[in-house]
Amino acid sequence: MLAMVLDAPGQPLSARELPLPEPGPGEVLVRVSACGVCRTDLHLADGELPEPRLPIVPGHEIVGTVESPGAGTSGFALGDRVGVPWLGATCGTCPSCRSGRENLCDRPLFTGYTRDGGFAEWAVADARYCFPLPDGYDDVAAAPLLCAGLIGHRAYRLAGDLAASLGIYGFGAAAHIVAQIAVAEGREVYAFTRPGDTAAQELASRLGCAWAGGSDQLPPVPLDAAIIFAPVGALVPAALGAVGKGGTVVCGGIHMSDIPAFPYRLLWEERVLRSVANLTRQDGFELLATAARHRIRTETTVYPLLDANRALDDLRSGRLVGAAVLRVR
Numbered sequence: 001m002l003a004m005v006l007d008a009p010g011q012p013l014s015a016r017e018l019p020l021p022e023p024g025p026g027e028v029l030v031r032v033s034a035c036g037v038c039r040t041d042l043h044l045a046d047g048e049l050p051e052p053r054l055p056i057v058p059g060h061e062i063v064g065t066v067e068s069p070g071a072g073t074s075g076f077a078l079g080d081r082v083g084v085p086w087l088g089a090t091c092g093t094c095p096s097c098r099s100g101r102e103n104l105c106d107r108p109l110f111t112g113y114t115r116d117g118g119f120a121e122w123a124v125a126d127a128r129y130c131f132p133l134p135d136g137y138d139d140v141a142a143a144p145l146l147c148a149g150l151i152g153h154r155a156y157r158l159a160g161d162l163a164a165s166l167g168i169y170g171f172g173a174a175a176h177i178v179a180q181i182a183v184a185e186g187r188e189v190y191a192f193t194r195p196g197d198t199a200a201q202e203l204a205s206r207l208g209c210a211w212a213g214g215s216d217q218l219p220p221v222p223l224d225a226a227i228i229f230a231p232v233g234a235l236v237p238a239a240l241g242a243v244g245k246g247g248t249v250v251c252g253g254i255h256m257s258d259i260p261a262f263p264y265r266l267l268w269e270e271r272v273l274r275s276v277a278n279l280t281r282q283d284g285f286e287l288l289a290t291a292a293r294h295r296i297r298t299e300t301t302v303y304p305l306l307d308a309n310r311a312l313d314d315l316r317s318g319r320l321v322g323a324a325v326l327r328v329r
């Protein structure tokens with residue numbers, strides 16, 4: 001099968017013929033149709049994540065069909081459409097798993113990071129961590145739901161149910177999904193982009209955001225909460241300065257540049273700063289149901305599989321609007 005492979009961080013992915021992977025017990029062989037390109041893939045390629053399994057096929061927003069269920073696989077049958085997310089497997093026995101926080105598992109597998117992902121014609125996945133996908137999304141449109149949507153939704157929930165005004169820093173794949181959900185739930189959304197990124201600001205306005213501006217600006221009102229999707233540590237003090245008393249700032253990414261020192265008064269008055277790590281399967285079921293209920297649309301820029309490096313470059317430079325997706329077939 002054709003796959004785009006990362007041999008070492010800092011190098012471009014290389015197109016390679018690999019043997020067809022074989023599903024083990026409880027696994028499914030997925031005929032990949034589309035795979036989203038997430039900022040985490042970029043952090044992996046740029047060497048910003050610790051200890052990837054190398055060489056590795058990146059990609060953890062996989063949409064495809066079940067070609068062959070392995071022995072003992074339940075939940076999916078031949079030909080079913082399936083989504084494969086970042087959380088590839090958990091141990092089920094560590095303290096985090098046993099306390100309903102499998103996103104923090106001590107011995108997890110992550111798709112496209114510690115097991116091969118979807119920048120390939122075929123992929124193998126543990127069926128217990130795959131999702132059926134809602135109708136109403138074609139394969140390309142569904143792909144960004146599987147990480148941008150899932151992690152975005154987890155970050156959104158951790159921002160708090162009481163947040164009537166929500167800031168979002170970094171208006172890319174995750175933000176454009178979360179903004180639609182927040183607007184549908186009656187919240188006012190304030191979108192912060194790279195200064196001068198009028199294309200992202202226009203997308204934010206089109207999706208119903210109350211305000212869109214540069215991350216160097218203050219919003220017109222103090223915010224109840226803010227989510228930072230951009231991997232820029234300097235946005236942490238900026239967001240703390242934009243939320244009001246008791247406000248929460250959620251860092252939604254897996255990697256961020258160093259956070260500069262900031263005066264304690266930015267955190268004072270019970271402001272909360274926290275991160276979001278990975279996802280639970282429950283997050284996935286909730287997000288997919290929410291997306292279908294509110295008819296959330298995804299904006300995608302589509303690349304052929306062989307152009308995975310170009311997609312990563314466009315993501316790195318902020319050239320694309322919405323979510324990048326590789327069309328595999």
Ligand SMILES: [Zn+2]
Binds near residue numbers: 106
């Ligand atoms: Zn565990």
Ligand SMILES: [Zn+2]
Binds near residue numbers: 041086147148
């Ligand atoms: Zn991701």
